Amino acid sequence: MSATATSRSLVEHFEAGLAAPICLTWELTYACNLACVHCLSSSGRRDPRELTTAECMAVIDELRRMQVFYVNIGGGEPTVRGDFWELVDYATANDVGVKFSTNGSRITPPIAARLAASDYVDVQISIDGATADVNDAVRGPGSYATALRAMEHLAEAGFRGFKVSVVVTRHNAGQLDDFKALADRFDAQLRVTRLRPSGRGADSWEELRPTARQQRDVYAWLLEHGEEVLTGDSFFHLSALGEPLPGLNLCGAGRVVCLIDPVGDVYACPFVIHERFRAGNVREPGGFAGVWRESALFRELREPQSAGACGSCAMYDACRGGCMAAKFFTGLPLDGPDPECVLGHGEAALSARGHQPRPKPSVDRSRPRPRRARASAPARPCDESPLAGFEVLR
Amino acid sequence: MAPRQDAGREPIDLDRPWQLAPNVALRPESFGALAYHFGTRRLSFLKSRRLADTVTALAEHPTARDACARTGVTAEELPRVADALGTLARTGMIVRRAAA
Numbered sequence: 247m248s249a250t251a252t253s254r255s256l257v258e259h260f261e262a263g264l265a266a267p268i269c270l271t272w273e274l275t276y277a278c279n280l281a282c283v284h285c286l287s288s289s290g291r292r293d294p295r296e297l298t299t300a301e302c303m304a305v306i307d308e309l310r311r312m313q314v315f316y317v318n319i320g321g322g323e324p325t326v327r328g329d330f331w332e333l334v335d336y337a338t339a340n341d342v343g344v345k346f347s348t349n350g351s352r353i354t355p356p357i358a359a360r361l362a363a364s365d366y367v368d369v370q371i372s373i374d375g376a377t378a379d380v381n382d383a384v385r386g387p388g389s390y391a392t393a394l395r396a397m398e399h400l401a402e403a404g405f406r407g408f409k410v411s412v413v414v415t416r417h418n419a420g421q422l423d424d425f426k427a428l429a430d431r432f433d434a435q436l437r438v439t440r441l442r443p444s445g446r447g448a449d450s451w452e453e454l455r456p457t458a459r460q461q462r463d464v465y466a467w468l469l470e471h472g473e474e475v476l477t478g479d480s481f482f483h484l485s486a487l488g489e490p491l492p493g494l495n496l497c498g499a500g501r502v503v504c505l506i507d508p509v510g511d512v513y514a515c516p517f518v519i520h521e522r523f524r525a526g527n528v529r530e531p532g533g534f535a536g537v538w539r540e541s542a543l544f545r546e547l548r549e550p551q552s553a554g555a556c557g558s559c560a561m562y563d564a565c566r567g568g569c570m571a572a573k574f575f576t577g578l579p580l581d582g583p584d585p586e587c588v589l590g591h592g593e594a595a596l597s598a599r600g601h602q603p604r605p606k607p608s609v610d611r612s613r614p615r616p617r618r619a620r621a622s623a624p625a626r627p628c629d630e631s632p633l634a635g636f637e638v639l640r
Numbered sequence: 641m642a643p644r645q646d647a648g649r650e651p652i653d654l655d656r657p658w659q660l661a662p663n664v665a666l667r668p669e670s671f672g673a674l675a676y677h678f679g680t681r682r683l684s685f686l687k688s689r690r691l692a693d694t695v696t697a698l699a700e701h702p703t704a705r706d707a708c709a710r711t712g713v714t715a716e717e718l719p720r721v722a723d724a725l726g727t728l729a730r731t732g733m734i735v736r737r738a739a740a
Binding site: 268316 | 663665667668669670671674676678679681683684685686687691724727728
């Protein structure tokens with residue numbers, strides 16, 4: 247209401263870090279009954295060091311004290327944890343809302359009814375093709391039917407507005423209207439996010455990433471539908487094509503976003519499960535709050551960042567150099583173009599990099615691979631845009 | 641998710657008693673505060689300390705106008721604050737309270 251001309255913009259406040267994350271993703275387990283080829287967390291097998299029920303509850307207590315209003319729970323497939331519903335109930339009873347991502351395999355009619363009865367729990371069903379062939383090629387045989395069945399159960403139970411979450415690939419980029427129709431059919435909301443070369447996605451990225459032409463089509467589609475569709479603000483690199491996309495066009499890693507993994511390690515965002523971006527562990531004496539407030543990594547990320555090679559680009563203010571994780575896992579410098587830079591600077595950088603080795607994820611819980619598709623979890627970014635459905639009031 | 645259906649500003653009635661809705665929480669931040677509604681999962685950014693303080697003060701004052709006076713909102717600023725409170729009321733972040 248006063249003197250906004252002299253005060254810092256909201257984006258500048260975000261870049262300097264908030265008192266607590268707005269968008270906190272918590273992967274509860276690396277165990278998963280699917281084996282998606284683009285899994286961000288290379289999930290499959292449970293880690294024996296997984297946080298116990300009591301440790302998870304202690305984290306929830308801390309989140310309540312920090313007023314982290316909701317967490318985005320994922321995995322792995324979080325519902326395979328024996329204490330999953332107990333933890334959801336504990337969180338919601340402590341004013342920590344839950345949105346969890348699932349492949350739908352455990353969303354039975356009774357579970358759907360129970361979910362529909364709670365205001366504090368939201369559900370996100372992952373699907374990566376509007377048709378079974380496109381989906382199952384990425385997520386494994388039968389996974390499309392499983393996801394659809396879960397959606398039917400939720401709709402029949404009267405759950406309105408659950409999320410249908412899609413990672414945009416070369417094979418489904420042409421199906422955006424179909425995904426939207428699918429979500430509408432169930433009175434659900436579509437969420438589309440960017441494919442990152444993280445986890446097992448590092449190996450499938452070249453083959454799955456949208457073409458330059460598709461990127462432009464996705465951008466146009468998002469401009470047209472942006473207010474009705476969630477994106478986790480993950481397509482901000484496309485804003486260099488012109489008009490900015492709705493939402494927060496910046497990288498929130500370590501500033502407004504972070505990830506807690508199944509063993510309590512805290513990473514800057516869900517796409518950078520790598521030692522380089524590990525800020526600490528919730529088992530340390532200072533707990534999660536200590537990591538969020540004090541870690542050297544997060545302090546560094548909250549300092550003004552160099553535009554580096556992008557500094558001379560007229561579109562830098564639009565895309566802010568793109569996604570840190572995408573650069574890191576493709577072996578590009580962090581202060582340079584995104585590998586999928588819409589002006590082509592990323593392709594040039596990738597060519598220049600040639601065949602030099604790229605960073606490997608520090609954690610790989612993939613099952614040994616007798617199965618065709620490998621182990622996994624839904625690719626799941628910062629769930630909702632931190633700015634989805636917001637107002638800024640002065 | 642109904643973002644920004646802010647068409648047409650509509651200030652609240654400043655001469656009534658208001659309060660933060662029971663299922664809404666405020667979290668102080670350097671820019672002001674975050675407001676979160678657990679029922680609608682809606683997040684709002686209160687981009688000034690004074691607005692955040694005013695929202696907090698609503699419950700303790702007989703009218704919103706009194707709460708504004710208490711937090712030092714000037715006559716010049718009042719229409720803008722009333723608009724901001726109007727948006728919060730429309731989205732269920734603040735609600736009318738029975739008069740004492």
